Amino acid sequence: MTLTVVVANMKDDSLAVLVEDVRKKFKSYETKHGQGILSSIRRQYIIKQALNGVSFSVKKGEIVALLGKNGSGKSTMIKVLTGVLHPDSGTIRVLGMDPWISRETLAMRIGVVFGAHEQLYWNLPALDTFQFRKALYGISDDEFKRRVRYLVGVLELEKVYKRQVRELSLGERMKCNFAASLLHMPEVVFLDEPTIGVDLPSSFALRDALFDMNKRFGTTFIIATHIIDDIKILAKRTIILDNGSVIYDGTNQGISKMFGDYREVTAYLKGSTKLPHLSGVRTLERTKDYIKFSIPGKMIKDKRLGAFLSSDKVADYSIAEPDFGITLHQFYKKRASDHGSKD
Structure with a gap:
């Protein structure tokens, strides 16, 4: 870097x-x-x-x-x-x-x-x-x-x-x-x-x-x-x-953009359901009540994601940028890794 x-x-x-x-x-x-x-x-x-x-x-x-x-x-x-x-x-x-x-x-x-x-x-x-x-x-x-x-x-x-x-x-x-x-x-x-x-x-x-x-x-x-x-x-x-x-x-x-332009989506579920097959989707956390996953920013407007979030299996949802504290931690880890590779 x-x-x-x-x-x-x-x-x-x-x-x-x-x-x-x-x-x-x-x-x-x-x-x-x-x-x-x-x-x-x-x-x-x-x-x-x-x-x-x-x-x-x-x-x-x-x-x-x-x-x-x-x-x-x-x-x-x-x-x-x-x-x-x-x-x-x-x-x-x-x-x-x-x-x-x-x-x-x-x-x-x-x-x-x-x-x-x-x-x-x-x-x-x-x-x-x-x-x-x-x-x-x-x-x-x-x-x-x-x-x-x-x-x-x-x-x-x-x-x-x-x-x-x-x-x-x-x-x-x-x-x-x-x-x-x-x-x-x-x-x-x-x-x-x-x-x-x-x-x-x-x-x-x-x-x-x-x-x-x-x-x-x-x-x-x-x-x-x-x-x-x-x-x-x-x-x-x-x-x-x-x-x-x-x-x-x-x-x-x-x-944040150093690690890709991602959003974190939390979907609160009414019943069992699967995530849509979208490029770059990564499950972060899942319980019987909700599922939290990350998705590339460019995919936020994808019709398949919209259909999933508006389906009768999803009671509510939220979309947010990744936690900044975690992003900073990634930044420091990358810095330490880059510095170590040069030594």
């Missing part, structure tokens, strides 16, 4: 993010087994290439998912984009600025949400954190009231943001953390696992808020996540990292 990366011009004003051939490595060490106290002296050093020639660009107003297994380079990429880490080589521009050189200026125009790290004060209400950030970003009183009213409303925080943080559920804390991080209305927002461990109502509220800000203010979002629903629901474009390199940059539908 080959990947062609086309990076836009560095002076393109339509870009929120530009990354060109970025590399970052870390030096760590392993203790040699069985050496006791000498193990702290006799260390075996290892060089980990966290980012290995990463290139991509993101237009203003896009919502992009940054995907990859543990250790693929997602979090390192977010830290480099936000100026927390400096790359060993390559070029990065966020809103036309170098994140490392222009950290203070850029910080006023971007937002960062780390799912595992909260900005809230445990013994204080979330509102106190909002007020602290009001002073930090120089937000006027009237503008602060408008923004708090908007964020509290869109995130459904009316009953919680004035209570001590320690009294809130994880989902409520994450929503308050999201509000605090976006109070200054950043143009670009980086989210690292924003919904990890969050209950469904809270994750829905976070997604609704993200969509609303994107539509209302044109906010650009780059989301590093493992959550399949975040990818399917939020992002139209996915960038996949593996061992520090970009191995895919395109639509979610594009990933």
